[in-house]
Amino acid sequence: MANVIAADQLRLFIERIERLEEEKYGISSDMRDVYLEAKSQGFDTKTMRSVIRLRKMEKDARDETDALLETYRCALGL
Template sequence: MAEGAVAADQLRLFIERIERLEEEKKGIADDIRDVYAEAKATGYDPKIMRMVVRLRKMETHTRQEQDAILETYRSALGLA
């Protein structure tokens, strides 16, 4: 088998794996969207839920730093 054929086969396999993963990712995104819609129908605010999910992903010290900066800005603007 020629070297170019092997490289082409390997490339095709990589592309096919990526395509399968992209399909899975789309399916998961659809599932997440459905959960937010269900929560909204129950009375929860999806925008706030997304913020909470984002906060929970953060390192504790990063979240604390951002909270401190936000509080400083709010105080400076009279929003505290």
């Protein structure tokens, strides 16, 4: 009986993961469409991705990243 219950639980987990994978694919497709729309209106999508990455960071981490980037740029004469 325990094996049947464990198999049922496993099947339910697998099915949930499969549904989430489908949703993830749909969301990825939607995001791709938004980037294409932004690009068609003249926005640089690479820069947009950088801004999104920065917005996810805490202010202290963002400040540290900016300072380190500036240090590297100066070291390379950029």
